[in-house]
Amino acid sequence: MSNPYKEIFSVPGTKAFSAAGFLARLPIAMAPIGIVAMLSQTHGEYWLAGAVSATFALTNALIAPQVSRLVDRFGQAAVLTPATIVSVLAFLALIAATHQGWPVWTLFASAFLAAAMPSMPAMLRARWTELFRDRPELNTAFAFESAADELVYIAGASLSVGLAVALFPQAGMLISTAFLAVGTLAFVLQRATEPAVRHVAGSAPQKSAIRLRPVQIITLALVFVGATFATAEVSAVAITKDLGQPNAASLVIGVYAIGSFVVGLVLGALNPRMALQKQLMIAVAVLALTALPLPFAGTVPLLAFAVFVSGIAISPTFITAFGLVERRVPAAMLTEGVTWVTTGIGIGMALGAFVAGWAVDNFGAQNGFWVSVAAGLGAALTIGIGQRVLAGQDPDDGIGALAQAAE
Known part of the structure; x- marks a missing residue:
């Protein structure tokens, strides 16, 4: 019996964009808990740590679909690059604000801007769909992505907290931010597997x-x-x-x-x-x-x-x-x-x-x-x-x- 996972990864480019995408989506699990671990240690107030983390998570929940809507209109590379730059700079500002003792409002402002972080699981599934649309291999690819999501949540949160406790409070967030920057850069550079932009015909704006x-x-x-x-x-x-x-x-x-x-x-x-x-x-x-x-x-x-x-x-x-x-x-x-x-x-x-x-x-x-x-x-x-x-x-x-x- 053939291995369906070996078959989907035999397609050129799939191993590379999957590896890059795995790195780029680790912050989905690392960032929210990493913010809590960082701020609870540096400020000693769990309510503040939870509030800043919630600001990031809920804002990202609202912004990510809008970022993805732009991706559908203009392509992954054109949108992911500026969105990730904004998110990375905002995470670095949050880390600096924590380390330097900047005013509390800077923590919330940084978390709000960091929420520009794109939804990498959606970007990965879009690439698999482009390769295997209307084919049984797509179900296997989606199964792999769901398993990878599980690994992200298992490993990401533990890694973020472990680094913050073992090294210094900002360690988990620094590594998370590095994963986001490096992973997304490696992902967008792989243009051969990037989905084609498809427009809705007619003059009416796309709903x-x-x-x-x-x-x-x-x-x-x-x-x-x-x-x-x-x-x-x-x-x-x-x-x-x-x-x-x-x-x-x-x-x-x-x-x-x-x-x-x-x-x-x-x-x-x-x-x-x-x-x-x-x-x-x-x-x-x-x-x-x-x-x-x-x-x-x-x-x-x-x-x-x-x-x-x-x-x-x-x-x-x-x-x-x-x-x-x-x-x-x-x-x-x-x-x-x-x-x-x-x-x-x-x-x-x-x-x-x-x-x-x-x-x-x-x-x-x-x-x-x-x-x-x-x-x-x-x-x-x-x-x-x-x-x-x-x-x-x-x-x-x-x-x-x-x-x-x-x-």
């Missing part, structure tokens, strides 16, 4: 991808999925602390990501032929069902096992969601469409962490997982209700006319 109903449905569903991801992390930390084994939190969180990572790679190798909207429905249904035992896991081994099982549907959800975006969004706005979906994940993680933290504070560590249960049901309901639209059977979804106009 935003978020106005397309499939993008709205998938983005909302992944807000719920992101909430389950963050809730697992917050609740695992709280429960292991209550059980007197706080060091076990990293193990529990690790098996959560590992389960998702392994299943995602397997799914990419199998390449099932079932309709993508049905695959997504199954994935979110499994996500909802496997969340049900979480509030009842009362020991570390049971918690680790329950979290491992609940994580198996994360990567399949992401793989099929991005596959549906590729099918239901015109090529002229694909990068923006993918970015909105990744933004949904980020927003869900921020909201999930907040709500789970509130639940833990008010109702106890074990009850934080009820947020996962509710979020899983929300994802399943959203995808279930949107099946006709995701299947392309709804005449009012607006996709047909746009697809005919796009070239």
